[in-house]
Amino acid sequence: MTTVEDFKVKSHELLMELDAATSDMMTLICAHQMTGAAWDEAVRRQHEAYEQWVGYLNEGS
Template sequence: MTSVDDFRLKSHELLVELDAATAEMMKLICAHQMTGTIWEEAVRLQHEAYERWVEYLNERV
């Protein structure tokens, strides 16, 4: 694979992870469960997924 293909693949993997974490948060919002340990864990996972994606993008610059 070329470095562009590698970048696309890794970026896509990280975006899928971020999308899944965000979707989980949205499900909790729809269920009006925006407090407590379940919510805090969902926020933490979404934040970490976002940070991994941004970190990956920034290391490519």
């Protein structure tokens, strides 16, 4: 069973990855680099980070 503290720590870790992935995407947008391999990887990373965070949040409900 996950304690409240364990939940907070894991949720924070996942949220930090989501924030970093989103920041990387925004950097590419600012540089007008919204095509190509770097963009595709950034989109994949951000999507995966979001899915992992939401999935973890929904495990407890």
